[in-house]
Structure formats: structure tokens, C-alpha cells
Amino acid sequence: MSLIVEKTKDVQKRLTNHGVAFYTSGRLFLEEHYVLAMVGKAGLNDLHMDGNTRLCAMSAAASMRESFGSDGQRGSYTDIKYTDCLFIICHNISATQTFLWSRMLDRLEGPDPPKVIVIDPRLSNTAKKATVYLAPKIGTNMANVIGVEELRKKVKTYNPTYVEEVTGIPASKIENAAEIIGKPPSMLSNALQGVYQSKQATAPACQINNLNLLRGLIGRPGTGIYQMNSQPTAQNN
Incomplete structure (x- = not known):
């Protein structure tokens, strides 16, 4: 700590x-974010405070603003x-939002379960519950x-066989997923870090909105x- 104080004063x-x-983590508790802000903002009056939330929360917020005009x-x-x-995209809900996953499991074990599509390179516990896993x-x-x-013009060339060549996903699974997405009267889409922490994070997030x-x-x-x-307290960042 003495070294940190010495270097800071220099x-x-x-x-x-x-x-x-x-540059801060989203993994801190609310109280730790508060102390950090007191040191940086109140103590040093520092303009340069940023957090890892820019990698995920900002992409999500930017996609919402682009699609809907506000980030709610x-x-x-x-x-x-x-x-x-x-419709779950690169989001292992069973590990990252356990209470939300409990709600979904209640539906899946109930009398009228929804269809579940999971897109994720990893076979997560969430993906194991999918009707169709891509x-x-x-x-x-x-x-x-x-x-x-x-x-409309571009998608004509993207038949299931061609998409299988590009993505490695079997054409039959693509057709099953398309049928599930295309027919139900309601659909709930959600995404997490597999979408956001990439170099084009806002664009694929917008595609989910689309x-x-x-x-x-x-x-x-x-x-x-x-x-x-991000983690629940990361917004406090």
C-alpha cells in the first residue's frame, strides 16, 4: 500500500x-464499488475510471438504443x-442467473412447456435442456x-445446406430451429457474454432484436x- 501511495503521489x-x-471489475460487491468510487472520484477527483462493464453492459445498451431508442x-x-x-443465445443461464433459470425450469417441468432453442458453442447445462441445440x-x-x-435479397442464398457449410450446424437442426422460431405466437429471446464480448458485439445483439x-x-x-x-452488481460500476 505504501508503494501505491508513493507512486500515486509521484x-x-x-x-x-x-x-x-x-479499470475495475464487475465482480466486486456493491460496497466495494462504493469504496472504489470514494477513492477515485471523491479522493483523487479522477476523470479516468472505467470498468469491464463496457465489454458487455455497453453492448447490450447500445443494441437497445439502436433498435428501440432507449436501453431499457x-x-x-x-x-x-x-x-x-x-430463445437463448450464448447464455448459460443455469450458471449465471440461477433464479431466472429456476423460473424457466418451472415452465419446462409444467403441463405446457415452451420450446427451447439454445445457440452456444459450449454444451452447457442450459443447452442440455434445449428442444434444439445449435x-x-x-x-x-x-x-x-x-x-x-x-x-430479403441476401437470405435467399442462405438455405440450410449453405448455412451448414458456413457454421457446421446440421441442416436438419437449422430447419427445426427455423420452424420453432417462425411459428409460435410468442417468443422470449435472451443473450449474454457469448454475444457481447466479441469485436462486433453490438451488431449480433441487434440481430437478436431484429x-x-x-x-x-x-x-x-x-x-x-x-x-x-454482466454480474448483478456490475451496473453499479
């Missing part, structure tokens, strides 16, 4: 308080009670276009989008 003399930068979630946890389809090759999660007319928008599965019971992000 930087302050040469570069002002703003010569010190803080487009859905409620109560929608789990009513949805016909759970494991794409890394880096094949998105073929980008801008505008719905360009999408799937719900193209089908009109938004703003009704059982429909919505959870752009989940």
Missing part, C-alpha cells in the same frame, strides 16, 4: 490527478410464465446486412428480449 505531481486511471429491457420476467418459446463454429454468428430489403421485430414478437405477454449483461 504521478499527481507530474501529471495531475488525472494521470491515474482505474423489452420484456418482464413474468413473460416466462406465458411464452411459447425460449453449436456454431466460432465467428460464424452473423452475416451482416443493412435494411430489410437487402436482408428477429423479434421481424416476427412482431414484442410488447405482448410472453414476448420480449432480455439483453442480459
